[in-house]
Amino acid sequence: MKTPSDIVGARVRAVRQRRGWTAAQLAERCTEHGAPEITASVVTDLETGRRDKDTKRRRRNITVDELLALACALDVAPVHLLVPTDGNDPYLVTHDRFVRPARAREWVRGRHPLPWSDPRLFFSEVPAEEWEPPEMTQEQMDRQGRMSEIRREVLDRGPGRRTMSGGVIGPDGEEIPDEGS
Template structure:
């Protein structure tokens, strides 16, 4: 990998694959064979090209298969858990590795992302689960505070869960009582 080339997410992934593969005692050939058993038809040379930086693209299916075969969560291949360096999210955007890890896990938006948009895709069963990760509580609290200031009130239940009561504006009915208004 040339040192004067820009750092990319793929290069981070390549370094992590090599680190984890080596730690697991696997050769590039053994990793390729394990990937083939999972339907990803890599050769030893494909692994070597990824690790030395001459293969610049990896599909999402390949990332998932690499993580599965190496026995780690995809986030641990994508973003080094020990890194303090900025992580290149795109060619124009980088963020602290810890922030990127929280973002990839769906816990917190990156700084320049609108939290109202980000949190709309959080499944209801995951929203507010504090025990999953400490960052999760922070963002839930942040969103709830934001919403409660503008639209309602927030309180905690005896079990420690948070409740946000939101009062939405009522639509005026233009018909008889009990009749649905035409649109």
């Protein structure tokens, strides 16, 4: 199972490539945003897990400072580097706890506690002026995750299964709407 640092490395690479930037160009943007310690070689090491010369370990761990600087330089929310934006593979929160990516994003955004958490404690640190009730119940998040799995399986079967409205036909013959709908 991939660690959060592994995911950040892969997400940084994917976003950087979509922007059409080299590692050096991303490093230059990091410098412009006040993080000159993120050099092109640091970007490459984070993305590929290249072995550190001194410790002989892969440099995949990322600091909070680096995560925020990279998100700023790439012009994305940190959550979109930290948690996968597609797929439904389990997301490793700690060495022995994992949740679906949708649940992890809700947790990182402060919208929903983790399943094993006490909601009273989780929401106790939210400033009163920022309080909003949770947008989705656990059941709704589980349903969304199951729908994503079904949708991915159906799309993997090949072309010709899409509907006019952009959804797909599920295994039961019913239309599964596009997730963005």
